[in-house]
Amino acid sequence: MISVPAGVRILLAAQPVDFRRGAHALAALAAEALGEDPFSGTVLVFRAKRSDRVKILLWDASGLVLVWKQMQEGGFVWPPVTDGVVRLSAAEFSALFDGLDWRRLGTPRRVPRPSAAA
Secondary structure, rough: OOOOOOOOOOOEOOOOOOOOOHHHHHHHHHHHHHHHHOOOEEEEEEEOOOOOEEEEEOOOOOEEEEEEOOOOOOOOOOOOOOEEEEEEEEHHHHHHHHOOOHHOOOOOOOOOOOOOOO
């Protein structure tokens, strides 16, 4: 399991990528095709054509970090293949990385801001 600090943007590239690509090629893809700065601290999640593989790219201020995971049984739950990116919450990312259906988490409830007592 990978834990992501609160407030970090997590973006999932909806199109499958060639999994022979390394960290620098994925960073270039993020900049060119997705319009995202791979050196901004955003967690970038890439999927393979096969549903059982994922690559995660992030910049940790000292270098690019590339995480590759292949599920032994089953696969990851992916959104439909489209262009662009899908923004994930930290909880959705954790569920995705663990092989769970992250779409079932739902959106978090908004708690109204309390007003000052009069």
